[in-house]
Amino acid sequence: MWDRLKDQAKNLQQSQGARGGHGHGHGPSGQGQHGGHGPGSSSGGSKAQLIGMFRSQLASVKTELKSGAYRDASMAMCALVAAADGRVEPAERQRVEELIASNEVLQNFPADQLRPRFNQHVDRIMANFETGKAQALQENAKAAKKPQEARAVIQTGMIIAGADGYFEPSEQYAIREACAALGISPTEFGI
Secondary structure (H helix, E strand, O other), X not given: OHHHHHHHHHHHHHHHHHHOOOOOOOOOOOOOOOOOOOOOOOOHHHHHHHHHHHHHHHHOOHHHOOOHHHHHHHHHHHHHHHOOOOOOOHHHHHHHHHHHHHOOOHHHOOHHXXXXXXXXXHHHHHHOHHHXXXXXXXXXXXXXXXXXXXXXXXXXXXXXXXXXXXOOHHHHHHHHXXXXXXXXXXXXXXX
16 A cells, blocks of 8 residues: 555656645555654655655645635644544644644744644544544535645645654544545545
């Protein structure tokens, strides 16, 4: 699956060229935790390269991603990924906050606009998983009017999900649900 995702990314990058090739996934797909953290893993380099490629593709459309809809939907997406397995440890919440703060595209927005939105969604999901998740998916759907923003929301979620070197099945499922809310085929992201 990882090789298929890599091939899709290359093909989409070639076909979309200067438009930035937004809308592809990254990160290992359902491979569990093996080889996730050490630079010595045989596929670690290619995974890091692929994540870097997707980051740069997303950054290439940075100037077009300044709407409140993208901001709010991407924070809901980050919360869905963070809480995908039904729990969010304080350390994980802090790690995702740091990833949000360091994300080049999300730097279009002040951190004090992003952090409360992310945490509000996480708190809702933790208080009532199904209701909180439904509210976050509704927030995602607001970006559906602009396909470029919708794909950027999913790609932002993929970057957050793959930042730890592996892509949990629960994270894949959360991203597939967000794709449905945005009217995008998850196969476009290799999941």
